[in-house]
Amino acid sequence: METQDREARATPRAEPHPQHDVRADDTGTEPGTTVSADGGHEGPSGSAPFPGGLAEATVVGRAQDGDLEAFELIVRRYQGPVFRLAYRMLGDRGEAEDVVQDCLVLVWRKLPSLTDVQAFHRWVYQLATRRCLSVLRTRTRRATDATESDELEADLPVDASADPASLAQYNAQLRGLDTFLRRLPDEQRACWVLRELHDLTYPEIAFAMNLPVSTVRGRLARARQNLTKGMSAWR
Amino acid sequence: MAVSSSTQLGCGRDIDDVWANVDRPPTAHEQECPFCGPARASLQELERATADLRAADDVDPELQPGPLVVDRILEVARSEARRSRRLPLSKPVAGEVTADLTVSEQAVAAVVRRTGDALGGLQVRRCSVEVVEEPAPDPGTSTDISTEAARVPSDVRVSLRISIGPGVSIPLLSEEVRRAVVAVVEREVGMNVIGVDIVVEDVHGV
Numbered sequence: 001m002e003t004q005d006r007e008a009r010a011t012p013r014a015e016p017h018p019q020h021d022v023r024a025d026d027t028g029t030e031p032g033t034t035v036s037a038d039g040g041h042e043g044p045s046g047s048a049p050f051p052g053g054l055a056e057a058t059v060v061g062r063a064q065d066g067d068l069e070a071f072e073l074i075v076r077r078y079q080g081p082v083f084r085l086a087y088r089m090l091g092d093r094g095e096a097e098d099v100v101q102d103c104l105v106l107v108w109r110k111l112p113s114l115t116d117v118q119a120f121h122r123w124v125y126q127l128a129t130r131r132c133l134s135v136l137r138t139r140t141r142r143a144t145d146a147t148e149s150d151e152l153e154a155d156l157p158v159d160a161s162a163d164p165a166s167l168a169q170y171n172a173q174l175r176g177l178d179t180f181l182r183r184l185p186d187e188q189r190a191c192w193v194l195r196e197l198h199d200l201t202y203p204e205i206a207f208a209m210n211l212p213v214s215t216v217r218g219r220l221a222r223a224r225q226n227l228t229k230g231m232s233a234w235r
Numbered sequence: 236m237a238v239s240s241s242t243q244l245g246c247g248r249d250i251d252d253v254w255a256n257v258d259r260p261p262t263a264h265e266q267e268c269p270f271c272g273p274a275r276a277s278l279q280e281l282e283r284a285t286a287d288l289r290a291a292d293d294v295d296p297e298l299q300p301g302p303l304v305v306d307r308i309l310e311v312a313r314s315e316a317r318r319s320r321r322l323p324l325s326k327p328v329a330g331e332v333t334a335d336l337t338v339s340e341q342a343v344a345a346v347v348r349r350t351g352d353a354l355g356g357l358q359v360r361r362c363s364v365e366v367v368e369e370p371a372p373d374p375g376t377s378t379d380i381s382t383e384a385a386r387v388p389s390d391v392r393v394s395l396r397i398s399i400g401p402g403v404s405i406p407l408l409s410e411e412v413r414r415a416v417v418a419v420v421e422r423e424v425g426m427n428v429i430g431v432d433i434v435v436e437d438v439h440g441v
Contacts, residue, residue, distance in 0.1 A: 054358055055439035058398055061360030062348065066317040066341050068309070075308050083300045084292050097300045101308055108312045117360070177284040196285050197292065221242040221251040228277035231284065 050077065057117040064111050071111075075104050081198060082128045088193045089132040091182055099135065103128045125200060126208040129190055133209075136186045180230030188223040191216055245270040254278055319344075322366050324425055325386045340364050343424055347393060350419045354411060356403045358439060361396040367429055392430040393420065398437040409433050 050059050050073050062070035082103055086096035106127050114123060181189060187209065194200040194208060202220075206213045242250045246268050253274045256262065265271040292298050321337035344362035351359035367390040393416055399408060417428040 049440070052352070053440070055398060055437070057437060058358040058360050058439065061396065065344055065361055065363075066319055067345070067348075068312060068316060071312055072309055075305055079300050079305055079308075080298075083304075084298050087298055088292075093297075097304050100300045100304050104308045105311050108308075108315065112317070177281070177288050197289050217251065218242070221249065221254070224254055224278065224281060225242050225250050228274070228281050231280060232277050 056120060060111070060114070060117045060120045063108075064114065064117075071108055074107065078104065078107075078124055082124070085125070085128055085193060085198060086132050088181065088197060089129075089186070089190060090135060095135055099128060099131045103131050122200065122204040122207050125194065125198065125204065126210075129194065129208045130210075133186060133190060176231050177227065180227050183230065184223055184226055187211075188219045188226065191219040192223040192227070195220055244274055250274060250278075257282060322364060322391065322426075323389050326369065326389055328386065338424055338426075343391075343393075343420065343426070346419055346423050347395070347416055350415050351395070351397065351412060354408075354415055356400045356408055357412065358398045359395055360398055360436065361394075363394045365392045365394070366390070367392055388421075388425055388427040390429045391420070391426045392432065393428055394432040394434075396434045396436050398439045399435055401438055401441050405435055 049055060054073070059070045059073050063074055079100055082100045083096050086099035087093065090096055090099070103124070107124060110127075114120065181192070184192065190209060191205055194205045195202075200208065202213050202216050205211075205216045209216065211219075244250060244253070246264075248264075248268075248271060253265070253271055256265070257275060257278045261272075261275060265275055319339045319341040321339055322343070324336040324338055340363065343364045347362050347364075348359045351357055369390070395412070395416075397412070399405065412433060413431040416431050420426050420428045
């Protein structure tokens with residue numbers, strides 16, 4: 001299932017990819033990027049150093065050599081982002097934890113086959129996104145929609161005390177964004193979450209989702225349209 | 236919520252175009268157009284809600300996996316630790332089939348990485364160690380030497396792929412790395428380093 005159409009699509013795998021130019025390709029055409037007004041879209045993630053000032057590519061290279069300490073740094077760096085991605089995709093803590101575990105174990109197993117360490121960041125997102133979409137497909141097959149919406153509603157946090165974090169959460173809830181996010185079609189939601197909550201570029205999302213960039217652009221436009229419609233109706 | 240299939244607004248513009256301009260002042264068309272104006276306002280609302288959601292998610296303690304998740308991942312990784320090659324510590328002795336003292340390539344690499352990190356100005360990314368084989372000595376020629384005395388440290392060649400800090404002189408650094416690696420591998424591992432190949436593959440921290 002996950003392999004269908006692979007040949008026909010944009011940038012299907014992590015291995016031998018001369019893709020250092022991905023971000024450069026992207027800056028001219030991507031609309032609405034908050035960080036790239038001057039066209040200098042800095043990679044969000046791969047660029048932040050690890051403890052000890054190590055570059056991500058260094059840590060990844062060491063983990064490829066089998067260095068468990070380096071792998072632990074990777075796990076600690078990525079567990080939160082992968083969890084948040086999975087939680088926003090699946091709306092369930094337990095399932096999101098499973099995705100984190102499956103995804104990062106897979107990273108360890110497949111690391112030796114990653115030839116371009118610069119591709120590591122988008123590769124992790126690819127593994128995580130595929131895992132989420134696969135969980136969602138399984139869920140659809142089981143057709144548990146009746147109980148699911150109850151669970152999702154129960155998951156909505158309700159506490160809004162005075163500290164800024166929960167105030168922001170409260171504001172977001174007020175606007176209904178997380179509610180309407182849950183109702184988006186899975187692939188629209190995946191594209192939107194990767195773009196807006198994880199700062200992936202359009203080509204990185206295309207890589208993660210195994211879709212052409214043009215399709216990603218279309219899904220994002222639709223996601224934004226659906227979210228704004230939902231939020232307007234909510235008010 | 237109705238999920239629509241077209242992203243064109245009533246005026247024929249695509250919502251993507253409105254989004255592209257959402258952080259800039261409205262165009263003349265957007266100020267006039269009964270479709271673009273409201274679309275722009277609701278996209279700005281979406282942008283604010285997104286920023287709030289993101290800020291909340293990033294600090295929400297609930298949006299972290301439980302501590303056991305990391306433990307389980309690391310446990311799996313340890314149990315599936317990639318076995319690295321075993322390298323013989325000394326040169327083969329005539330008549331001996333296997334080396335009885337070996338060291339793992341990973342252990343040597345760890346010593347080399349630590350040494351490189353301590354030098355500063357570089358990060359060792361990959362490290363591999365190759366034993367340089369010589370033709371095995373002819374059993375006939377070693378008759379009068381005791382086996383113990385004949386043990387000679389293995390010759391190895393160390394290959395490094397490194398990243399350097401900005402403004403670092405590659406020739407000077409390479410020489411420094413070479414000397415340090417030769418010394419530390421001899422001292423801490425007991426092997427004879429006959430060559431250190433260094434590939435500078437990146438510059439970090441720029």
